[in-house]
Amino acid sequence: MALNGKIAVVTGAAMGIGKAITEILVQNGAKVVLLDVNETAGKALMETLNKQHGQDRTLFVSCNVESEQQIKAAFQKTVETFGGTDILCNNAGILNENEWEKTVSVNLLAVIRVTYLALEHMSKLTGGRGGVIVNTASLAGIGPLPSCPVYTATKHGVIGFTRALAAASTMSGYGIRFNAICPGFAQTDLLSNMNNKLGRFSHLADATTQMVEKLGILNVSEVAAPVLELVTDESKNGEAFMIFPKAKQYVTFPKVSSSG
Numbered sequence: 114m115a116l117n118g119k120i121a122v123v124t125g126a127a128m129g130i131g132k133a134i135t136e137i138l139v140q141n142g143a144k145v146v147l148l149d150v151n152e153t154a155g156k157a158l159m160e161t162l163n164k165q166h167g168q169d170r171t172l173f174v175s176c177n178v179e180s181e182q183q184i185k186a187a188f189q190k191t192v193e194t195f196g197g198t199d200i201l202c203n204n205a206g207i208l209n210e211n212e213w214e215k216t217v218s219v220n221l222l223a224v225i226r227v228t229y230l231a232l233e234h235m236s237k238l239t240g241g242r243g244g245v246i247v248n249t250a251s252l253a254g255i256g257p258l259p260s261c262p263v264y265t266a267t268k269h270g271v272i273g274f275t276r277a278l279a280a281a282s283t284m285s286g287y288g289i290r291f292n293a294i295c296p297g298f299a300q301t302d303l304l305s306n307m308n309n310k311l312g313r314f315s316h317l318a319d320a321t322t323q324m325v326e327k328l329g330i331l332n333v334s335e336v337a338a339p340v341l342e343l344v345t346d347e348s349k350n351g352e353a354f355m356i357f358p359k360a361k362q363y364v365t366f367p368k369v370s371s372s373g
């Protein structure tokens with residue numbers, strides 16, 4: 114299988130999109146370390162997948178991606194258990210315009226923090242094997258959602274960080290590809306509780322609901338398949354992959370050059 118012998122780390126792996134990403138990576142041969150704050154769901158998923166695919170195929174590590182110490186410990190446990198990291202999916206994320214500092218902390222600062230710690234293990238410049246990092250952004254990272262401007266900002270930031278790291282990696286020789294997925298609305302806990310998390314923009318909830326009705330709702334397996342494409346296609350680096358129900362499209366970004 115395509116990912117035989119590969120070791121993956123997935124954040125926010127216990128539920129929703131992260132659970133679907135974990136499942137497709139295991140189904141395609143990878144060993145996966147599941148990082149999440151939800152220990153009950155994370156351990157249950159580990160036990161289910163190990164029963165289905167073999168006792169050494171997954172490991173759950175309780176980890177809050179806001180904690181440098183917990184992330185360092187998780188990567189160390191990954192090395193001790195499986196010998197290294199080839200694939201990282203920075204997927205953990207929240208939506209809460211009331212707690213907007215926490216939203217920035219989890220959705221953007223933690224993506225940066227986990228990525229920089231992963232580089233120490235994955236980069237060919239520091240003894241790693243190289244690999245691929247896929248960051249979970251959103252369509253809100255391409256088109257702004259007026260009802261959740263801070264969430265929108267974090268996802269725009271994830272895309273910019275991903276594209277800059279992709280270029281830096283090529284120029285530096287890390288041997289790591291960086292890509293982002295930009296899913297539309299997907300049926301998860303994040304979406305199902307959205308109306309009570311819009312804070313001062315709650316008056317825009319109806320507009321958001323109309324947007325959900327217009328765009329439709331993805332099931333999480335429709336999000337996981339494009340992640341597998343970005344992981345396995347060695348030509349993909351610096352991509353933002355938009356995912357709609359029944360359609361996927363790579364973003365074409367404008368070139369920045371003087372108009373002269």
Ligand SMILES: NC(=O)c1ccc[n+]([C@@H]2O[C@H](COP(=O)([O-])OP(=O)(O)OC[C@H]3O[C@@H](n4cnc5c(N)ncnc54)[C@H](O)[C@@H]3O)[C@@H](O)[C@H]2O)c1
Nearest residue numbers: 125128129130149150177178205206251298299301302303
């Ligand atoms: N659901 C959507 O409509 C949608 C669309 C586009 C992008 N996204 C993004 O997909 C990602 C996953 O979201 P989801 O929809 O699956 O939500 P979800 O709430 O179902 O799952 C999020 C998972 O992340 C975990 N998590 C939250 N904070 C954490 C932390 N500090 N440390 C470790 N784990 C943490 C949760 O415990 C949970 O298991 C997020 O980045 C989200 O922004 C979601």
Ligand SMILES: CC/C=C\C[C@H](O)/C=C/C=C\C=C\C=C\[C@@H](O)[C@@H](O)C/C=C\CCC(=O)O
Nearest residue numbers: 251252253256257258259260297298320321324
């Ligand atoms: C409340 C947000 C729920 C989930 C966030 C998740 O990341 C999914 C995002 C999916 C789609 C985003 C689409 C963005 C579209 C914009 O370009 C623009 O067309 C939206 C305009 C009005 C929407 C009203 C609103 O929600 O603010």
